[in-house]
Amino acid sequence: VELLRRCSKLQKLWVMDLIEDKGLEAVASYCKELRELRVFPSEPDLDATNIPLTEQGLVFVSKGCRKLESVLYFCVQFTNAALFTIARKRPNLKCFRLCVIEPFAPDYKTNEPLDKGFKAIAEGCRDLRRLSVSGLLSDKAFKYIGKHAKKVRMLSIAFAGDSDLMLHHLLSGCESLKKLEIRDCPFGDTALLEHAAKLETMRSLWMSSCFVSFGACKLLSQKMPRLNVEVIDEHPPESRPESSPVERIYIYRT
Structure with a gap:
């Protein structure tokens, strides 16, 4: 806190979560020029019984740092109320990456x-270019993102969604999307193949631990010859059934 008092012109701050909520409250009080905040986890296996900081720390900064444009925030748990406040106080955000460490945390x-x-966030932050979402999210969340996040170019998703509708909402709605990263989400072949043409307008799509089959990957590569479809896993292609899910897929333009 004593150091932060001397950093009134600070524009970029990368810290561990050991700063805690009180430290971020000090940032909000003294660092009025702050434009970028990144808070990383100090331990890989944090749990809710020993939380060094909460969503309140980011709320403090959102209220106090009016020039804030970019956020990367690791925490164990979060609330809708905190997201409402962030969207209301910082509509100028261009990058918002929230990483809730506990999968499917409501x-x-x-x-x-x-x-x-x-x-x-999608409605209020109209200039958002990069978005990472986590926590318990249904397909409705991605319907909202597809409808409102028209300028998002990079999107990362983990442990979220209910079905193929998730990917459908994103690929049909996010007009500026160039890079999409998805892991551990329950969508499969249908949404991927239905929006094959959209993939040609993007830079890349990375997927891991989803329900996309080897056969769908082959069909996509045949349907869209200008796309490279790389299947990355331990099984040789000649020994696997086409219905089996692949471990990782990297799709990009030739």
């Missing part, structure tokens, strides 16, 4: 999905 105060909170 709003810990209401036990609801974080759908409405990310809807507020």
